[in-house]
Amino acid sequence: MTRVAIIGVGHSKFGKRNDASLRELAFEAYKEALDDAEIESTNIDASVVCSATHYDKQRSPAGVVAEYLGLNPQPTFNVEAACASSAVGLRTAWALVNSGLHKTIAVIGVQKMTELPSEEIQELMGRAGDVMWESPFGTTMPAYYAMYATAHMARYGTTQEDMALVSVKNRKYGAKNPNAMFQKPIRVEEILSSRLVSYPLKLFDCCANADGAACIIVSHKDLARKGSKIPIWIAGLGLASNPMSLAGRKGPMTTFEVTKKAAKAAYGMARVGPGDVDVAEVHDSFTITEILNYEDLGFAKPGSGPKLLAQKETELGGKIPVNVDGGLIAKGHPVGATGASQIATLVKQLRGEAGDVQVDGARVGLAHNIGGIGMYAAVTLLKS
Amino acid sequence: MTRVAIIGVGHSKFGKRNDASLRELAFEAYKEALDDAEIESTNIDASVVCSATHYDKQRSPAGVVAEYLGLNPQPTFNVEAACASSAVGLRTAWALVNSGLHKTIAVIGVQKMTELPSEEIQELMGRAGDVMWESPFGTTMPAYYAMYATAHMARYGTTQEDMALVSVKNRKYGAKNPNAMFQKPIRVEEILSSRLVSYPLKLFDCCANADGAACIIVSHKDLARKGSKIPIWIAGLGLASNPMSLAGRKGPMTTFEVTKKAAKAAYGMARVGPGDVDVAEVHDSFTITEILNYEDLGFAKPGSGPKLLAQKETELGGKIPVNVDGGLIAKGHPVGATGASQIATLVKQLRGEAGDVQVDGARVGLAHNIGGIGMYAAVTLLKS
Secondary structure, eight states: OOOEEEEEEEEEEBBBBBTOHHHHHHHHHHHHHHHTOOGGGGGEEEEEOOOOOOSSOOOTHHHHHHHHHOOSSEEEEEEEETHHHHHHHHHHHHHHHHHHHHSSSEEEEEETTSSSSSHHHHHHHHSSOOOTTTTTGTTHHHHHHHHHHHHHHHHHHOOOOHHHHHHHHHHHHHHTTOOOEEEEEEEEHHHHHHHHEEEEEEGGGGGOBBEEEEEEEEEEHHHHHHSSSSSSSEEEEEEEEEESSSGOOSOOOSSOOOHHHHHHHHHHHHHTOOGOOEEOOOOOSSSSHHHHHHHHHTTSTTTOOHHHHHTTTTSSSSSSOOOTOHHHHHHHOHHHHHHHHHHHHHHHHTEEEOOGGOOTTTEEEEEEEETTTTTTTEEEEOOO | OEEEEEEEEOOOOOBTTTOOHHHHHHHHHHHHHHHHHTTEEHHHHHHEEEEOSSSSSSSHHHHHHHTTTTOOOOOEEEEBBBTTTTHHHHHHHHEEEEEEEESSSEEEEOOOOOOOOHHHHHHHHHSOOHHHHTTTGGHHHHHHHHHHHHHHHHHHOOEEEHHHHHHHHHHHHHTOOOOOOSSSSSOOHHTSSEEETTEEEEEGGOOOOOBEEEEEEEEEHHHHHHHSOOEEEEEEEEEEEEESSGGOOOOOOSOHHHHHHHHHHHHHHHHHOOOGGGGGEESSSSSSHHHHHHHHTTSSSOOHHHHHTTTTSSSSSSOOOOOOTTTHHHHHHHHHHHHHHHOOOOOOHHOOOGGGGTTTOOOOEEEEEEETTTEEEEEEEEEO
């Protein structure tokens, strides 16, 4: 296999971005990535646009994004896997470079969500579940994840306070991230006293809909080595699927089988294990999700995710710092951009450019996304 | 590069399929492809679902399709490039196999369109154009292509009768295709006297919205050679883009630059030229489109597409038979399925299994898709 590296990353400000359209958000991230890689647009020979559907009026956004970014006539297309869209876009770009079809590709994750009323977004999100047998009966995203939360509480005695600590940690780091939507720390009491969304999840257990974009530029090893930045190598690319319907799933709702399978594939490809990971970005769509992810990624034993968190092992200075950029909970979750945002964070970490939140000597980074209610999971391993 | 082959194809009946949901359409095509390849579902190690967005309620269809087809926990995701979706899906699958990530992939193009009222579909199709600067002003798909038609008429003297001959030819072959939506030949007078959709395009100059699915199974050369069927090799994979907005395009509207660029890439990769192509499937979304395609793919000189058609060179027995399965005009155009449908037809041709419409001794096949109003084009070359 040809080695493929990340040579540049860019990230827009996430949040309610009334000042920028979809194409303008994409441009912010793309321009920063080009500058970061110190290359020109003419060096990009394909683009992969990653965006979940229906959140804004523009269908087939690759068309308008490629035009606005000056990426015609190079190939472009859309890759979508709900919340894992740009992780899958990165995997696709890796394959396109590795197979020799392209040399340097811009993976652009972008989402414009906040023009829609929140109720409409909830209905749309439900439709990333099975529209024939589940979503018509009220399964919104918080409702889906709430079922996982109650199952974990019932089986392991996990509490709402345990979950709230995820939000406390991630908001603490979000306060140091100028691109985050929420830049104010939060206390456990504020979370527990926030309004109930779907028992046991309170408002501040949930990530927020947001607008935003992130861009990753991947390149063939020969070009990457000639670049100005340390190449960050794509070492593992795990992807797995699970039945979309909860009714079709087996086993307890205290774990995402799909994450375990994607992690196994990624660890195998990169020839590392959970103990080798220095810094991780995991999909904290809800506080409970981050706890499940600790366990499913092998950072903690089943049921002991809350303990890992309480002992501050997932904070800076701990065994495995997780979401030290604020995660989805502080950054906001512009669906198609989230996977690329995680990768951008890891690239900075592995280059030693993460400033205040730098994990000392980080050499191996892991990014994890869950798509929808767990029909997809992607685990990406990067090495410096 | 590793050689990658097509080892099985499947095709649902296209048309107004009130009897089948999206997942059921996908299953029809997938099951037939498995049977054609004489393999089991367990041999498929990833799936790529290709479907344009918004035509039915289900978001992120790969989730529900993979579940219904029994393709969990293998990786799955969605690839979209408007009308070129499954051509791009095939290219992506080729890269995934070629790069060593997977051995055998099912590319499933599927679309469920006819549950929506026709006006709503037209509005949606317009939103595959630029929603900021063009689609709000009335540019539906027929309106877009009508502008190309009038430009060709003005520059080369092309007539409505010339265009009607595309429909006559394709409906003639559609009558021999049991999967086609329209299985009755049509006469020039019927086309010319059908109602005007957007001058100069009449109703029977336009392809119809349809439900349907087609599936292509691609496999690594070592497995393909062990299979029961003659492997059909993927030899060329051209993809290009053009500005989504007409305002952003240069040059006359008598040609699709994007097709020329995709064709150049595909011919170069496969080391063949237009004269080597034995049988072609081109994107006849409207009659004018097929004429432009003749010219842009190098089958005819600029302006002489109508002559090539009138001389019956694109019929069976002619120099380059085109759309002898009926094309979009007779088969219907279930957007995400169309590219895979073309490939399925070519595979049968190159295996010598095309029955009544077999092109004698066909060795090289070309498939061509335009995405949207020409922001994407894909050209795929297959060899036996």
